[in-house]
Amino acid sequence: MSEQTTENTDVITGIEAPIYLKYNFTAGAAPARFLTQVKEGVLTGQRCPQCAQVYVPPRGSCAACGVPTEEEVVLSDKATVQSFTIVSIPIPGNSIEPPFVVANLVPDGANISFIHLMSECDNADVHIGQRVQGVWKPQEEWGYSMDNIRYFKPLDEPDVPVEKIGKIPVEGWEG
Ligand SMILES: [Zn+2]
Numbered sequence: 001m002s003e004q005t006t007e008n009t010d011v012i013t014g015i016e017a018p019i020y021l022k023y024n025f026t027a028g029a030a031p032a033r034f035l036t037q038v039k040e041g042v043l044t045g046q047r048c049p050q051c052a053q054v055y056v057p058p059r060g061s062c063a064a065c066g067v068p069t070e071e072e073v074v075l076s077d078k079a080t081v082q083s084f085t086i087v088s089i090p091i092p093g094n095s096i097e098p099p100f101v102v103a104n105l106v107p108d109g110a111n112i113s114f115i116h117l118m119s120e121c122d123n124a125d126v127h128i129g130q131r132v133q134g135v136w137k138p139q140e141e142w143g144y145s146m147d148n149i150r151y152f153k154p155l156d157e158p159d160v161p162v163e164k165i166g167k168i169p170v171e172g173w174e175g
Contacts, residue, residue, distance in 0.1 A: 030060035030069070035144040041136065043075040045110045054110040057146075076108035077134035079152060080160045083113075086123050101126050105152060106166040113166065116146065120153035129159035 027035060030046060034057045037044050046058035046069035053062060054073050061068050084103035090096075101123050104113035118126055120135070134149040142148045 028060065030058040033072075034058055038146060038148055039142050039144050041139065041142060041148065043077060043107060045073045045075050045107075045112075047071040047073050053112065055112050056107060056110040056114060073109055075110050077136070077149065078155065079105035079107040079132050079134075080165050081118075081126065081128055081130040081132060082106050082165050083128060084118070084126050086126075099123055103132075103152070105132060111166045114146070116149065117151040118153070119151040125154070127159070129162055129165060131155040131157035131160065 034044055043056065044058070045054040045056035046060070047054045048062035048065055048067065048069050049071065050065040050067055051062060053064065054075075055062070055069060056075060058069060058072075082104040084101050086099050087102055088099045090098055096117065096119075101118040101121075102115060103118050103126065105116055106113045116134075118132065131154070132152040133155050135151055135153050136142075137148055137150050
């Protein structure tokens with residue numbers, strides 16, 4: 001009787017199965033309102049009735065207090081760099097060439113940062129506390145997206161001290 005081998009050299013340990021998913025994202029009431037106004041060239045946040053923090057983009061509630069945020073606050077397209085990174089890989093579908101800077105920016109009038117691109121500057125000159133302003137696409141290209149702002153560029157204004165970023169209304173702040 002021949003011995004049956006249990007060894008199988010053709011064991012499949014994994015397969016590659018590339019997939020493509022297309023889906024629709026439902027923004028919700030507060031972000032939908034935000035995006036509707038971005039389409040008109042206006043940035044808005046919402047203020048918490050308890051702690052007064054201004055959220056952008058608004059989510060409809062304060063993460064710290066757990067209460068609804070309903071007061072709308074119109075924000076500037078001027079902002080302060082809170083942190084940043086230099087990216088060395090391309091963004092799929094975006095023509096921007098690496099290396100480029102992605103920054104957390106706190107818009108004037110808000111306490112929370114959002115992420116956006118920086119340009120019209122040397123990457124090496126970008127720094128925390130730097131004042132910047134949005135460079136918008138032509139109005140006919142505006143949609144329901146923060147991409148209406150092409151990128152942020154440096155302003156010739158004094159830096160905001162680190163401990164004051166997102167802590168004060170920066171508009172009108174005189175170093
Ligand atoms: Zn709050």
